[in-house]
Amino acid sequence: MSLLDILFKKRASAPIAKERLSFILAHERAHRSGKGDIISALKEELIAVICKYTSIDKEALKVTLERHDSTDVLKVDVALPEGGLRRG
Amino acid sequence: MAKVIVVTSGKGGVGKTTTSASFATGLANRGKKTAVIDFDIGLRNLDLILGCERRVVYDFVNVIQGDAKLSQALVRDKHSENLSILAASQTKDKDALKEEGVKQVLDDLKGMDFEYIICDSPAGIETGALMALRFADEALIVTNPEVSAVRDADRMLGIIEAKSLRAENGGERVKEHLVITRYAPKRADKGEMLSHTDVAELLSLPILGLIPESEQVLDCSNRGTPVILANGSPVALAFDDMVARYLGEDRPLRFTEPESAPFWKRLFGG
Amino acid sequence: MTAVVASARPLLAEALAVLDLRERTVDDTGASEILAAARSAGVRLAAILVGEGGMRANLADADLPILESPSIGDRPAPEAVELEPMTEPRQTENVAAAGLGPPAPLCVTQPVRSGQRVYAQGRDLLVLAPTSRGAELLADGSIYAFGLLRGRALAGASGDRGARIVATRLDAELVAVAGVYRTLEASDIAGLRDGAASVALALDEEGGERLVLRPVDQFLPRAS
Numbered sequence: 001m002s003l004l005d006i007l008f009k010k011r012a013s014a015p016i017a018k019e020r021l022s023f024i025l026a027h028e029r030a031h032r033s034g035k036g037d038i039i040s041a042l043k044e045e046l047i048a049v050i051c052k053y054t055s056i057d058k059e060a061l062k063v064t065l066e067r068h069d070s071t072d073v074l075k076v077d078v079a080l081p082e083g084g085l086r087r088g
Numbered sequence: 089m090a091k092v093i094v095v096t097s098g099k100g101g102v103g104k105t106t107t108s109a110s111f112a113t114g115l116a117n118r119g120k121k122t123a124v125i126d127f128d129i130g131l132r133n134l135d136l137i138l139g140c141e142r143r144v145v146y147d148f149v150n151v152i153q154g155d156a157k158l159s160q161a162l163v164r165d166k167h168s169e170n171l172s173i174l175a176a177s178q179t180k181d182k183d184a185l186k187e188e189g190v191k192q193v194l195d196d197l198k199g200m201d202f203e204y205i206i207c208d209s210p211a212g213i214e215t216g217a218l219m220a221l222r223f224a225d226e227a228l229i230v231t232n233p234e235v236s237a238v239r240d241a242d243r244m245l246g247i248i249e250a251k252s253l254r255a256e257n258g259g260e261r262v263k264e265h266l267v268i269t270r271y272a273p274k275r276a277d278k279g280e281m282l283s284h285t286d287v288a289e290l291l292s293l294p295i296l297g298l299i300p301e302s303e304q305v306l307d308c309s310n311r312g313t314p315v316i317l318a319n320g321s322p323v324a325l326a327f328d329d330m331v332a333r334y335l336g337e338d339r340p341l342r343f344t345e346p347e348s349a350p351f352w353k354r355l356f357g358g
Numbered sequence: 359m360t361a362v363v364a365s366a367r368p369l370l371a372e373a374l375a376v377l378d379l380r381e382r383t384v385d386d387t388g389a390s391e392i393l394a395a396a397r398s399a400g401v402r403l404a405a406i407l408v409g410e411g412g413m414r415a416n417l418a419d420a421d422l423p424i425l426e427s428p429s430i431g432d433r434p435a436p437e438a439v440e441l442e443p444m445t446e447p448r449q450t451e452n453v454a455a456a457g458l459g460p461p462a463p464l465c466v467t468q469p470v471r472s473g474q475r476v477y478a479q480g481r482d483l484l485v486l487a488p489t490s491r492g493a494e495l496l497a498d499g500s501i502y503a504f505g506l507l508r509g510r511a512l513a514g515a516s517g518d519r520g521a522r523i524v525a526t527r528l529d530a531e532l533v534a535v536a537g538v539y540r541t542l543e544a545s546d547i548a549g550l551r552d553g554a555a556s557v558a559l560a561l562d563e564e565g566g567e568r569l570v571l572r573p574v575d576q577f578l579p580r581a582s
Contacts, residue, residue: 017310246471
């Protein structure tokens with residue numbers, strides 16, 4: 001580290017590394033304990049949330065990840081039952 | 089026509105992934121559309137070094153097995169707009185990297201107009217390493233000025249000359265380049281470490297990159313930034329020289345002499 | 359036998375050796391047991407010597423060069439190069455068939471890398487590039503190496519005693535002619551003073567064969 005680094009208190013990198021690792025290791029451990037890939041996990045949680053408002057078929061929910069030029073797009077398609085949204 | 093370049097070493101821990109990340113970034117920042125692929129099986133590194141670990145949803149094996157399209161798996165690098173990353177699979181299945189599958193992915197990347205496809209090889213000479221070099225047009229051999237690293241590099245050169253598709257078809261040889269990392273000029277001067285000329289002579293290859301040992305490398309991997317972007321640091325300059333040389337510029341080797349920098353220089357960093 | 363090898367372990371640990379099976383009239387299992395014991399003791403084997411018509415079949419998967427050597431020569435001494443009156447090596451039948459002249463040498467122009475092996479069958483070997491440690495050069499004829507020779511060189515592999523090894527820079531791990539081998543120590547290399555050197559078989563005073571290393575640019579004292 002140079003004197004200027006000390007003078008301007010550049011943020012040390014180890015805490016950044018620790019933060020990144022905590023996140024990614026937690027994610028990977030969940031994956032290894034058999035909760036499936038991130039998309040399936042997301043799907044499960046979305047179904048649980050939507051079911052608070054209406055009952056839907058698991059198959060009626062489609063989740064896809066699309067990558068365009070500079071943005072990633074998460075598409076969620078859900079076919080609502082007759083009657084639409086209603087507190088169930 | 090797109091070039092497939094394998095970055096390999098034989099020995100582990102010498103700096104392949106660090107080199108792949110910086111080499112690919114350097115090419116991308118010079119306007120070349122570049123893809124970098126992690127050929128490890130079961131362990132994933134490249135995404136962490138480039139800081140895109142949270143954006144990996146699909147990996148190399150997902151694409152080969154048809155679970156995802158290449159466009160879904162490729163991650164756009166956050167530092168360089170011309171750079172895309174294909175992460176390694178965390179599967180334990182050694183046979184997941186099938187030759188036809190790998191070839192298909194490389195062909196698809198060429199079809200997407202990538203100019204350079206960098207294959208980051210794992211250590212060793214097993215499936216991952218063999219697949220990484222299989223379709224290579226050129227090779228970067230990374231080594232440290234240390235006996236086991238040099239011997240493994242030599243062995244690796246022999247393997248490329250036998251197991252690459254070009255070698256098997258009797259075509260034009262895979263062009264080999266030498267990258268020496270973790271170089272410490274002071275120790276080489278004292279005779280404690282092999283000099284860069286020793287290594288080049290032992291491996292019979294001219295030096296493409298001579299990268300000095302530096303704390304900057306750890307700092308950058310902590311941050312998820314390729315070290316070539318650590319502006320002004322000797323390692324970044326050395327990698328930049330390497331990319332320039334690769335593209336045909338004549339740059340003399342730097343950092344071959346022990347540092348005898350004046351106080352004011354050391355005060356202001358480096 | 360394993361016990362004997364095990365007790366020699368510290369000595370053998372880093373040795374580069376040739377396994378000499380010439381005196382054995384073993385059956386198949388004997389040879390592979392010896393190989394296994396040697397390997398487990400950490401001995402690095404460079405080649406296997408067998409007697410004339412010695413059994414090779416079971417040795418095929420040892421993945422080592424197999425040299426035929428009919429006579430049990432003296433074990434080569436490991437001391438430094440000495441200059442002694444050169445006596446001509448015994449004349450031997452020419453490897454090349456009589457008539458049309460010798461076949462062209464096998465010419466290697468790329469570096470020979472660790473783990474690679476080049477075999478010039480029925481002819482000489484010409485190497486115009488460096489040879490790394492852990493690489494092997496084999497020839498039925500002679501070996502001429504014009505780059506740094508750091509690996510193993512075995513000339514006269516089928517028994518030609520007149521074969522030679524000549525190198526512009528010799529730093530080999532092991533050299534052999536017609537099955538007579540010598541592992542080179544740092545002192546052997548130092549005696550060559552970085553110049554070109556040749557390796558050939560010569561008779562010593564007792565009529566035994568030994569490998570002699572000498573710098574090429576040295577004048578030879580005439581044999582009286």
